[in-house]
Amino acid sequence: MDIDMAKVRREQIRWILVLALNHARPYGAQESVLLGAVQGLYTDATPLEIRRELGYLEDRCMVELTKAPYGPWSAELTRLGVDIAEYTVDCNPGIARPAKYW
Secondary structure, eight states: OOOOHHHHHHHHHHHHHHHHHHHTTTTOEEHHHHHHHHHTTOTTOOHHHHHHHHHHHHHTTSEEEEEOTTSOEEEEEOHHHHHHHTTSSOOOTTSOOOOOOO
16 A cells, blocks of 8 residues: 555644644734744745645635735634644544544
């Protein structure tokens, strides 16, 4: 069985973003802070990669993005994003949320 490492990376980055934004509540965070959080695991992560995965999370209604036309983005978790982070709802495929063990 072949492992798609690009898929694993994308899904783990999404989970890191959800966790980072959960810790930033109720204020949210700018993309530079989120990039730093992701670079704790993936040192080669790029701002474009962060924006792409934030866009994915926005499409799934898990984050609300504020996109400055010529500046940084900022993000906040929605109610669904908080519920995913707190394990109160099921997490559909696409995010590498670990299984609940407690």
